[in-house]
Amino acid sequence: MYRTIKPTAVKWLAAVAAFGLIAAGTAGAQAPAPKAAAKPAAASKAVAAPVTPAKSTDATVREIEKYREALADGNPADLWEARGEDLWKQKRGPKNASFEKCDLGLGEGVVKGAYAKLPRYFEDTDRVQDLESRLVTCMVMLQGFKYDQAKRAPFGSAENKSNMEALVAYVTANSRGAKMNVSLSHAKEKEAYAIGKKMFFHRGGPHDFSCATCHAQDNIRIRLQDLPNLTKQEPAQRAYTSWPAYRVSQGELRSFQWRLFDCFRQQRFPELDFTSEGSVALTTYLARNANGGIFNAPAIKR
Numbered sequence: 026m027y028r029t030i031k032p033t034a035v036k037w038l039a040a041v042a043a044f045g046l047i048a049a050g051t052a053g054a055q056a057p058a059p060k061a062a063a064k065p066a067a068a069s070k071a072v073a074a075p076v077t078p079a080k081s082t083d084a085t086v087r088e089i090e091k092y093r094e095a096l097a098d099g100n101p102a103d104l105w106e107a108r109g110e111d112l113w114k115q116k117r118g119p120k121n122a123s124f125e126k127c128d129l130g131l132g133e134g135v136v137k138g139a140y141a142k143l144p145r146y147f148e149d150t151d152r153v154q155d156l157e158s159r160l161v162t163c164m165v166m167l168q169g170f171k172y173d174q175a176k177r178a179p180f181g182s183a184e185n186k187s188n189m190e191a192l193v194a195y196v197t198a199n200s201r202g203a204k205m206n207v208s209l210s211h212a213k214e215k216e217a218y219a220i221g222k223k224m225f226f227h228r229g230g231p232h233d234f235s236c237a238t239c240h241a242q243d244n245i246r247i248r249l250q251d252l253p254n255l256t257k258q259e260p261a262q263r264a265y266t267s268w269p270a271y272r273v274s275q276g277e278l279r280s281f282q283w284r285l286f287d288c289f290r291q292q293r294f295p296e297l298d299f300t301s302e303g304s305v306a307l308t309t310y311l312a313r314n315a316n317g318g319i320f321n322a323p324a325i326k327r
Contacts, residue, residue: 102194102271102323105278109195112188118168127163129156129196140200141320144309146211153217155308157282158300160192179299180283183276193269193280200320205266207313214309217302221310224303225255234292236307250327255311262318265311270324278323281308 113124113136129139130147144155150162157179164175181187209215228235239247240255253260268281279287285304289297297304 105194109191120169141203221306261314265315267324
């Protein structure tokens with residue numbers, strides 16, 4: 026049964042309309058007129074800067090923050106959270122079992138505060154796992170699904186809602202207000218962090234991009250989107266603790282695995298495999314950098 030969400034439709038639509046005006050005005054201000062094609066530069070200089078300098082006091086940034094605040098009351102992510110709670114308690118799969126014995130690191134069935142300590146090392150798999158990869162493990166070991174079945178359809182659409190995203194919404198919501206505390210006490214946690222850091226700074230693809238191209242500098246923005254410096258604690262805390270999030274532009278709740286997947290797509294990198302060791306390592310690096318931040322998601326984003 027879905028929980029009641031406060032009737033904020035008028036406020037929500039007004040905020041969307043206001044954001045449309047902000048987008049239109051800023052697009053005109055930010056986008057330069059097209060130029061004639063130039064001869065290709067040398068390979069080391071082939072990539073144009075994808076970002077625009079910005080200041081935290083910029084009027085556009087302030088208006089975007091007002092938009093986000095207006096939408097926050099009555100977040101549609103509540104619907105995913107409610108469905109995720111039902112899925113957590115529902116007996117499913119060949120073994121007709123629920124997730125209520127799934128160990129996310131704090132004991133069987135414990136979800137309160139679990140996400141704030143993920144990714145972490147799990148002895149039963151001898152691997153560092155994030156939330157999504159751990160849920161896949163529980164679907165296989167507890168519910169009896171095959172591995173490829175458990176990984177199927179991790180990202181939803183209007184026609185096909187994702188069970189994984191609903192479960193992510195439910196589990197993460199139970200860490201709201203908790204302080205991020207990702208450990209590097211185990212050797213494999215240290216290894217995952219080091220690999221994730223290397224991935225973050227690795228440049229490649231047709232545009233010679235890396236994660237650091239957009240997320241290792243201060244005070245930059247692309248179009249309407251601030252690009253936090255994820256190598257620094259405060260902006261890393263602010264960014265990481267706001268995922269997963271309901272994306273207004275897509276009408277879907279999106280997990281952190283989706284966020285990485287989409288970043289790789291935008292860089293024109295090879296597709297990042299869902300719950301792969303690489304994706305978990307990169308998450309470990311970013312989550313650890315956010316340690317000490319107060320988790321506040323599922324959030325809402327444009």
